Amino acid sequence: MKTNKNQPVKGYKVFNPDWTCRGFQYEVGKTFEEDVTPSCCNRGFHFCKELKDCFNYYPFDPNNKVAKVIALGEIDEESDDSKCCTNKIQIVEEISWEDILRMVNLGKRNTGLCNSGNKNTGNRNTGHYNTGNRNTGNYNTGDYNTGDFNTGNCNTGNYNTGDYNTGNCNTGNYNTGDYNIINASSGCFCTEYQKILIFDKPSNWTIIEWWHSNARYLLNQIPKDIVEWIDESYMTDIEKEQNPTYKTTGGYLKIIDESEVAQIWWDGLDTTDKNIIKSIPNFDAEKFEKCTGIKVD
Structure with a gap:
């Protein structure tokens, strides 16, 4: 201030x-x-x-x-x-x-706030004829759409009534294909959930089964970073040079970055939880390490 x-x-x-x-x-x-x-x-x-x-x-x-x-x-x-x-x-x-x-909108005939497009009733739209908010496309009734004619939210495609679609004419959610009435499909005209590839091979799981799996629940618990107190007696010469305040504090807070955190998290799991993850269909330790940074053995 x-x-x-x-x-x-x-x-x-x-x-x-x-x-x-x-x-x-x-x-x-x-x-x-x-x-x-x-x-x-x-x-x-x-x-x-x-x-x-x-x-x-x-x-x-x-x-x-x-x-x-x-x-x-x-x-x-x-x-x-x-x-x-x-x-x-x-x-x-x-x-x-x-x-x-007139003063808060750059466009014309808006009833919302901060619109640069025209005839919007929502707020902060750059497209036209939107009743939702923060749309860059046109004729949307949902929010955060960059496509046109969407009634859902966060779509980059067109004519979607679901949410988070990058394809067109979907009534489901999270679709990258077109004309799907289910969720998370990359195909077209899909009415049933398809089995998905896991570790680059066909599996017997659908995306819904993966979303609800214990393995995914565990993996979502990997922290982004860990802060650890390093006592002066355990500091290396390089750490002392990079953290001169250790002389008054008696040590320093070490932030362990994401590349190390996942492995530390894995090493702290009990055998039961490790086996849950290793039971993912088609589990491949080498590919798992490439995707997560975790060495399982």
């Missing part, structure tokens, strides 16, 4: 329908002052330099009031400049919601 006493700063502020904010009553055309040192989220009159940033803190609700303001006193800003506060603020004029929609 930083505090300054520069020239007056123009901005925007959202209020409750009765022109209150955090229990303080405001009025258009008046100036308000407090004998405090402003501090964001603690004390002072809060506002945003950009109108769109106001809706990170207030809902995009047409019942609320929105006004142009000028900060006339000391100013404290958050590090990303998304929110500011001051000890002296002037409420200049109310902004109509018609103008708000």
Whole structure:
């Protein structure tokens, strides 16, 4: 955060329908002052330099009031400049919601927030005719779609009603092929779950059986890193050179990276859990090591 006493700063502020904010009553055309040192989220009159940033803190609700303001006193800003506060603020004029929609959207005829496309009712869309949020495609009713005509979410293909599809016309989820009504298919026109390749060979498992397997449950527990305290008496000369603070702390925290963590995790498993993983169909120790970094023997 930083505090300054520069020239007056123009901005925007959202209020409750009765022109209150955090229990303080405001009025258009008046100036308000407090004998405090402003501090964001603690004390002072809060506002945003950009109108769109106001809706990170207030809902995009047409019942609320929105006004142009000028900060006339000391100013404290958050590090990303998304929110500011001051000890002296002037409420200049109310902004109509018609103008708000125009100001926060780059496109036309949007009812949502921060759209650069046209005729969106959702938020932060760069495509057109979306009712969901953060779509870069067109005619989506779901969220985070980069394709077109999707009613699901996170699709990069087109005409999907499921989620996370990269293919087209799927009603299931996680499909990379087209016209599938099941989940996680890489084929087309599939209505039943297919057996999958495991270790590059055909198996008797479907993707659902793999998802629900004890082996997958165990493998998902591999940590990304491990922090270990290394006492000074066990430090190598290179470690002492790289961590000079050991002289005052008596050692250092060693972060073991992902390449070593998986093996440490495996070595700590009991025999039963190791056998569960080694019982994966077509288990191949060499390929398992290539994919996970774990030597099983």
